[in-house]
Amino acid sequence: MTRSKFLLNPSPDEMPRTADVVIIGGGPAGTSAAWALERLSPGIQILLIEKTERLGAGSSLASLEAFRSCWPAVCLAKQMEFSLEVFLHADDYLGADAAQSLDVRQRGYLFGAFSQQHATTLQNDVKRLHQIGLSHIEYLDADEVRYRFGWLGDRVIGAKFDPMAGWLDSNALIHAYVRSARSTQVLLNAGVVDLCIDGGRVSGVNTPFGTVSAPSVIVTGGAGANDTMLSAGLTLPLLLRPRQSFTTGWRHESFPDDAPMVIAAPPFPTHLRPEARTGAIFGWEYTWHNKKLDAVYGTSDTTDAIRTPFYPLQQLKDPRFPSLALLRLARQFGHRDGEGFADPRYLRSISHNIGYYVHRDYSAAYFTTTDGRQQPYDSERAIIDAYPGIDGLFVSVAHVGHGIMSSPSAGDTIASKVLGKPLRHPSLADFGFDVPYVDYDMAVI
Ligand SMILES: Cc1cc2nc3c(=O)[nH]c(=O)nc-3n(C[C@H](O)[C@H](O)[C@H](O)COP(=O)(O)OP(=O)(O)OC[C@H]3O[C@@H](n4cnc5c(N)ncnc54)[C@H](O)[C@@H]3O)c2cc1C
Known part of the structure; x- marks a missing residue:
C-alpha cells in the first residue's frame, strides 16, 4: 500500500504503527525538525502530528515573518547565521522552487x-x-x-x-520543510495525543487513531507543548x-x-x-x-x-x-x-x-548574583534539548518572538541531538535545559 503524505481521519490500515521519530506540533519548530532529520538521515521514518486541520496553526499566524542577523548573544547570532544561509539559498536547502515560494x-x-x-x-x-x-x-x-x-x-x-x-512567507516556509522531508507523514486534526513512557524511556504515542511505537519523540507544540507533556505527568518550564x-x-x-x-x-x-x-x-x-x-x-x-x-x-x-x-x-x-x-x-x-510568545520560565532563566542569590530574567533562548531523565524524549520550545527566523537552526539542533551528532556550533548547547544564563541574553528587540 502506498503511504499518503497527509493523513486525515486515517483508517487503521493507513495509520502507521511505528516510526523512527514522532514529532508533536506542526509549526515552524516541528516542521523544521522533520526537514533537518531527513537531511541528516535520509529516509528516516517520521510521523509529524498536528492537532488542528492545518500546519502552522499556532503563533506563526500572528507573526510579522521577519528575520534578522543582529543578535548580541553568541548562541542566538549563530542560530540566525545558519538560518539566514538557508533562507538566502532556499533552493539548495529546501528543494527546487522553494526560493520562489518563500519570497524573501x-x-x-x-x-x-x-x-x-x-x-x-x-x-x-x-x-x-x-x-x-x-x-x-x-x-x-x-x-x-x-x-x-x-x-x-x-x-x-x-x-x-x-x-x-x-x-518571508512563513506559511510557505513551513510547507517547504514538510515537502522536502520526503519520508515524513503528517497526521492532521489529530486530537489529543498522549506520550507513552515505560521505565524512564519513551516508547511512542497514543493517538485517537491508534498507538504509534517510536524510540524518539520530539515535542514542538509551542504554547500547547505542556498539554502533551502533562499526559505523562511531566512539565516544561514555560511562560x-x-x-x-x-x-x-x-x-x-x-x-x-x-x-x-x-x-x-x-x-x-x-x-x-x-x-x-x-x-x-x-x-x-x-x-x-x-x-x-x-x-x-x-x-x-x-x-x-x-x-x-x-x-x-x-x-x-x-x-x-x-x-x-x-x-x-x-x-x-x-x-x-x-x-x-x-x-x-x-x-x-x-x-x-x-498569538503567544512562549518563554523559558524563571526556573530556567536566571543568573547568580555575587552574594549567591538567583536573579530571574526574561531570556530570548529557546529550549532545544533532550528532556532530562526520560530517554528518547526531546523538546524544541520557547521560541519567543523569533521562532520563524530561528527555525532552520532549531530544526538542525534538535535533529543533531536526536541522532547523536555533533552540534553545528558549540554555542548551540546554550539552548539546553541546564544553561540558566548566557551573556547578552536579555529582551532585545
Ligand atoms: C505577534 C507576533 C509576532 C511575531 N513576529 C515574529 C517575527 O517577525 N519573526 C519570527 O521569527 N517570529 C515571530 N513571532 C514568533 C513566532 O511566531 C513563534 O516563535 C513561532 O511560531 C514558534 O514556533 P513553534 O513551532 O514553536 O510554535 P507555533 O507556531 O505556536 O506552532 C505550534 C504548532 O503545534 C500545534 N500544537 C499545539 N499543541 C499541540 C498538541 N498538543 N498536539 C499536536 N499539535 C499541537 C499548533 O496547532 C501549531 O500548529 C511572532 C509571534 C507573534 C505572536
Missing part, C-alpha cells in the same frame, strides 16, 4: 533612535555586535538616516541597521505571553514599498514594515495584562504571563491595540492629525491578530 525580501531592519540616550545605546549595541563578528551591522547618524531613509523624517537622530535582515499584530490594506504615500522593517524606540517599540503592494504590518510588545484571565486563572494586575494557554486566544485581543500603536507612532514620528501614521485611512481595513 531582504530589505533590512532599522532600529531608530529618537533621543540622544537611545542613540548612544544603539551605538554601544553596534560595538558589541562587531565584537562578535557581525561587522556588517551599521550605526547610522542623523544625516545618514535622512540620506538613505528620508521618508522617516527628522525625528530619527540615529539608527542601528542590519542589512542582512528582511522577511506564555499573548502578543498582537495587525495588518492594514493601506499605507501612507511616503512609506515606500522598499522600506526596511522599522523598530521604533522604547518605551513604545512598535515595529512595522510594508506588506503586500499597498499595506503595512505592525507589532508592539507592550506589557500585557488582561482582566478576563484574572477570573479564569486567579492572576492579578501585576501578572504579565500565564502557564496554561487560554483558548480561544482571540478573546484576549485588545480592540484598542491598532489605534494605540498608530497613535504612538504618529507621536514619535511627529505626524499631525490626518498625516502619516495619523491618517484615518489606516483604520479602515485592519486585520488584527494575536
Whole structure:
C-alpha cells in the first residue's frame, strides 16, 4: 500500500504503527525538525502530528515573518547565521522552487533612535555586535538616516541597521520543510495525543487513531507543548505571553514599498514594515495584562504571563491595540492629525491578530548574583534539548518572538541531538535545559 503524505481521519490500515521519530506540533519548530532529520538521515521514518486541520496553526499566524542577523548573544547570532544561509539559498536547502515560494525580501531592519540616550545605546549595541563578528551591522547618524531613509523624517537622530535582515512567507516556509522531508507523514486534526513512557524511556504515542511505537519523540507544540507533556505527568518550564499584530490594506504615500522593517524606540517599540503592494504590518510588545484571565486563572494586575494557554486566544485581543500603536507612532514620528501614521485611512481595513510568545520560565532563566542569590530574567533562548531523565524524549520550545527566523537552526539542533551528532556550533548547547544564563541574553528587540 502506498503511504499518503497527509493523513486525515486515517483508517487503521493507513495509520502507521511505528516510526523512527514522532514529532508533536506542526509549526515552524516541528516542521523544521522533520526537514533537518531527513537531511541528516535520509529516509528516516517520521510521523509529524498536528492537532488542528492545518500546519502552522499556532503563533506563526500572528507573526510579522521577519528575520534578522543582529543578535548580541553568541548562541542566538549563530542560530540566525545558519538560518539566514538557508533562507538566502532556499533552493539548495529546501528543494527546487522553494526560493520562489518563500519570497524573501531582504530589505533590512532599522532600529531608530529618537533621543540622544537611545542613540548612544544603539551605538554601544553596534560595538558589541562587531565584537562578535557581525561587522556588517551599521550605526547610522542623523544625516545618514535622512540620506538613505528620508521618508522617516527628522525625528530619527540615529539608527542601528542590519542589512542582512528582511522577511518571508512563513506559511510557505513551513510547507517547504514538510515537502522536502520526503519520508515524513503528517497526521492532521489529530486530537489529543498522549506520550507513552515505560521505565524512564519513551516508547511512542497514543493517538485517537491508534498507538504509534517510536524510540524518539520530539515535542514542538509551542504554547500547547505542556498539554502533551502533562499526559505523562511531566512539565516544561514555560511562560506564555499573548502578543498582537495587525495588518492594514493601506499605507501612507511616503512609506515606500522598499522600506526596511522599522523598530521604533522604547518605551513604545512598535515595529512595522510594508506588506503586500499597498499595506503595512505592525507589532508592539507592550506589557500585557488582561482582566478576563484574572477570573479564569486567579492572576492579578501585576501578572504579565500565564502557564496554561487560554483558548480561544482571540478573546484576549485588545480592540484598542491598532489605534494605540498608530497613535504612538504618529507621536514619535511627529505626524499631525490626518498625516502619516495619523491618517484615518489606516483604520479602515485592519486585520488584527494575536498569538503567544512562549518563554523559558524563571526556573530556567536566571543568573547568580555575587552574594549567591538567583536573579530571574526574561531570556530570548529557546529550549532545544533532550528532556532530562526520560530517554528518547526531546523538546524544541520557547521560541519567543523569533521562532520563524530561528527555525532552520532549531530544526538542525534538535535533529543533531536526536541522532547523536555533533552540534553545528558549540554555542548551540546554550539552548539546553541546564544553561540558566548566557551573556547578552536579555529582551532585545
Ligand atoms: C505577534 C507576533 C509576532 C511575531 N513576529 C515574529 C517575527 O517577525 N519573526 C519570527 O521569527 N517570529 C515571530 N513571532 C514568533 C513566532 O511566531 C513563534 O516563535 C513561532 O511560531 C514558534 O514556533 P513553534 O513551532 O514553536 O510554535 P507555533 O507556531 O505556536 O506552532 C505550534 C504548532 O503545534 C500545534 N500544537 C499545539 N499543541 C499541540 C498538541 N498538543 N498536539 C499536536 N499539535 C499541537 C499548533 O496547532 C501549531 O500548529 C511572532 C509571534 C507573534 C505572536
